[in-house]
Amino acid sequence: MAVLPEVVVTVLAMLLLLLDAVLPEHRKSGLTWLALLGFVVAGAFNLYQWGSPAQSAYGGMVGADNFTVFFNTLFLATAILVVLMAPAYLRERALPFGEFYSLLSFAVLGMMFTAASTDLISLFVSIELMVIAVYILAGLARREKRSNEASLKYFLLGAFASAILVYGMSWLYGITGQTNLAKIAGVLKATSLDNPLLLMTIALLAVGVGFKVALVPFHAWTPDAYEGAPTPATAFMSVGPKAAAFAALLRIFISAMGPAQPDYSLLFAILAVLTMTLANVVAIQQNNIKRMLAYSSIAHSGYILVGLAAAQPGAGSDQVAGIPALMFYLFVYTFMTLGAFAIVAYVQAGQVTGESFDDYRALGRRAPMTAIAMTLFMLSLTGVPPLAGFFGKAYLILAAVHSGMAWLAVAMAVNSAISAYYYLRVVVVMYMSDTTERVPLYRSPFIHSMLAVASLATFFVGVFADPFLRFAQGATLGF
C-alpha cells in the first residue's frame, strides 16, 4: 500500500484528538508517548518503502517513490524531534497537549501529501492542510497577545499567498489543459516556451511558494510569526513547512515545469541572492534570539534556493547537481535548526520571556552540555567544517559553479561570512560574559534526548556525509 505512512499519521491525529477529549487532565502527558510511537511507526513503514519501484495511487493524485520516502523521513524526523522538545515548554506554560500534538500530526500529514502529490489539485489541498494547521499552532498560546498577532499575521499573509499560488496553478492548467504534473511536463515539452503566459505562470507560482518558504521580498510575516508562536511551534514552522514547500517547489518546477527551466533559473538565482543578503544583514541587528533565528531561517531559504536555481532537470543523480545538493541541505538544516530552537525552548521554559541574548549569559557555566550543543548548532549554521552545515553549503556552492553561475557561489560564500557575526555572537555571550541571575533551567529527559539526537546528527552527517548525500541522490532519480 503506497500511502501506509500517511494512513498511520492520519489515524494518529484522530486518535490524539479523541483521547484529548476523553482523558483526564493529569493523564494527558501520556499523549507525548502516543505521538512518539505513532511517528516512529509511520517512519518505519516509510523507510521500508525505500528503493521499491515508484507507484501511483488514487488516480495519479499521489505517487510513492524515493523522493516521497526521502521527504517523509525528513518530516517524520522533524515531528519526532518537535514532540521531544515540546512537553517541557507546554507544561510550563499550560498549553494544551492534545491540540498541539494533533495539529502537529495534521500538519505533518499535509506535508507528507505535499511531497507525495503528483497532481496540482492534491498538491494544493495538501499545502492548505499543512499551513492551516500551522497557523493554529502559531496562535496556540491564545492568552498571549504576541501569539495572537503571530497567528493572525501568518494567516492573513499566508491565505493571500495561497490565493496567488492557486491562481498560478489555474494559469498552468489553462496553458496545458492538464493537472497531472507529468502530463503538464509532456505538454510543455511539445510547445514553445517563450510564451508570455508561461512567464506569468512562473511568476505567480514563484510568489505563491515564495511566501511559504519565506523568500525576500515575501518574508515580512516570518520574524513576527516566529517570535510570537510558542517556541516548539516556531521550531516546527521553521523546518517542516519550509521543507514541504521546497518539496512543492521541486514538484512544480522540476517535475511539471522542468522543460521551462531556462525561463526561471535566473529568477530564482536573483531571489536567492536577495533573500540571503537582506536576511543576514537584518539578522545582525537582532537582540531577540527567536527573531535572529527567524532571519537566519530566511537566509537559509536563500541558500537552499541556490540548489533550484542551479538545477539541471534530467541530470538526475549527478554528484554536483543542484537538486541533490538542495535536498541534502534540507536534511542538514532540519537537525541544526531544530536543535537551536530546542535550546531556545529549554532556556525559556523557566522564565517569562527568556528570548534576548542576555538570557544566554554564562550558559557555558550554568549548563555546560547545553552550551556545547548550542555552539555546535551555531557553528554548523555558520558552515564551519567538519560539521554538517559546511558540507551542505559546499555542495550547493559546487552546484552553482557547475551550472555556470559563479557569481551565485560567490554571493553565497560572502553571506556565510556575514552570518558568522551573529551566530558566533551567541557563542561569545554564552562563554565570555557573566551573570548574577539564578534562573533555574528546566529539566526534562525528553528535551535532553532531543538535544543529544540533534547534535549527534549535526556532527555525524558532517563527518560521514557520503551515505546521506547518496540518500538525497537516490531520491532524485525520478527527475
Next chain:
Amino acid sequence: MAYMTWFERRVIGRLQVRLGPNRVGIGGLLQPLADALKLFFKEDVRPARADRILFPLAPAISLFAALAAFAVIPFGPTTRIAGVEVPGGIANLQVGLLYLVGISSLGVYGLVLGGWSSGSKYSLIGGLRAAAQVVSYELILGLALVSVALVAGTLSLEGVVGGQANGLPYVILQPVAFLLYLVAAVAETNRAPFDLPEADTELVAGYHTEYGGMRFAMFFIAEYVNVITVSALAATMFFAGWSGPFLPGPHWLFIKMLAFLFLFVWLRATLPRLRYDQLMRLSWSVLLPLALINLLATAVVVAVTR
C-alpha cells in the same frame, strides 16, 4: 395568499374562544383587501438614520426570495391541454431541491439588511437574531431534505413525487427527517414559537420595526409566502405532493398544504416563545446530531438495499 392572513386570524380567534375579524364582508372575507388598501395608502416613512439604498431594498429581497422559491413546487403531473404539453409546475429543475434550499437561504438577507439598515437598535437585534437562527436551522432543514433525497435517489421535486406516487409516502420511510423538517421549517419562517427575530414583547417588532406601508406589507407577504412554500414542500417531500386518488393533482396538493397551514397557525396559538439560548441549544446540540445520525443511517440503509 392574502387569505392566509384571514385564515390565521379566524383560526386563532377560534382557538382563543373569540371571533376574529368578521365585519368586512361575509365572515370577514374582505378584511385582507381592506388591510391591503390601508397599507397601500400609508405614508412612506424612512427613518433619518436608515441606509438609503439598503433600507428599501431589504423587503424587496425578502419578497423576491419567497416568491422565487415557490417556483419549483410541482402542482400536478404533466398534462396535455389542447395538444400542448403543460408541465405540472412553474419550473422543473434537475436540482430543484437544491435550488429551493439555495433561494430560501437568500431570504435571510432581507431580514438581516432590514434590521441593520433601519438604524434602530430593536431592528438590529431582530436582524442579528434572524441571521443566527436562520443559518442554524437551515442546516437542519437541509440535512432532513438530503435524507429524503437519498431515499428518492433524485434532487428533482418531480422525481421525489414520482417516487412516492408508486410506493409509500416518505413520511413513513423517513419519520425522523419529517419531524426535523417540521421544526426547522417553523424556525426558518420565523413563526412562533421560533419568532424571536420579531418578538413583539421584547423587540417592538424586530427587524421590521421601522418599516411601514407597502414596505412593511412586502415583509409581511414574504413571511406568509414562505409559510406556504414550506407547507407545500412538506406535502411534496413527505406526503407524495400532488399524487392521490380521485381528485386532480393541484387539489391534492392544496388539501395537504392546507393541513400544514393549519398546523402552523395552531402552533402559534398554542406554544410560548423559546428563549434565545434554548433556541440555539436545541438547534446545535439536539437537532443537528439527530439529523446527522439520521442521514448516516439512511445512507447505510440505502447503500445496503440498493
Next chain:
Amino acid sequence: MNAPTAVFIVLAAVAVVSSLNVILRRNPVHSAIFLALTILCLAGEFVLLNAEFIAATEVIVYAGAIIVLFLFTMMLLDIRGGMRTRQFQNQFGLAAPIAVLLVALLGAAVGAINISGLPAAALSTLQAAQLGSVQNLGQELYSNFLLPFELASLVLTVGLIGAIGLAGHGAEDREEQVRIEEALEFDTKVRAKEGGHLEPEEELVPAGGHHA
C-alpha cells in the same frame, strides 16, 4: 450571438462591476452585499455551463451561509468607526505602480492567448451537457478525486479544531491574560533598570511570556 452567450456576457459584466464595488465601497455592509451579488452572478454562469449542482451549492454555501455570517459579524461591530478610516494607506505610492504593472502584465498575457492553439482540457468522455450533473459529479468526486476530497475534509477538521482552540474560554482566560501582562511589564521595567538595551519593537509590541 445566441441567447446563452448574451446572458453570459451580461452576468460577467455584472459580476465584474459588483466585485469592483466589493473593494471600493467604504461601507463594509455594502461590500458584503456586492459580494453576494457577485456570487449570484457566478452561480448564474455555472448554470449556463450546465453545472447546476455547483451553482446551487455556491448559492447555499457562499451566499446563504458565509456572507450572512460576515454580515452577522459586522452587525456586532461598530462599522461606522471603521468607515472613517482611510481606505488607502501609506503604501499607496508603492502599491499603485506595482498594481499597474501587474495589470499590464496580465493584460499582455491575456492578449497573447491563442484560444484555438491551446490544448483541449482533459475532459473525460462525458458530453459537456452531462458534465455538471449531480451523478457525474459525485462519481468523479468519489473516484478520481477521492484523495483531494478526503484531504479537504481533514482541512475542515483542522479549521474546526482551530476555531474551538483559539476561541478561548471567557473570564478565566482574561484573568490569565492580565497576569501575563503584569509579569511582562515588570520584566520590561527590571530589564530597563539594569541597563539592558531594548529594541524599539519590543516596546511597541508587548513581548509575550509566562507568569512566573
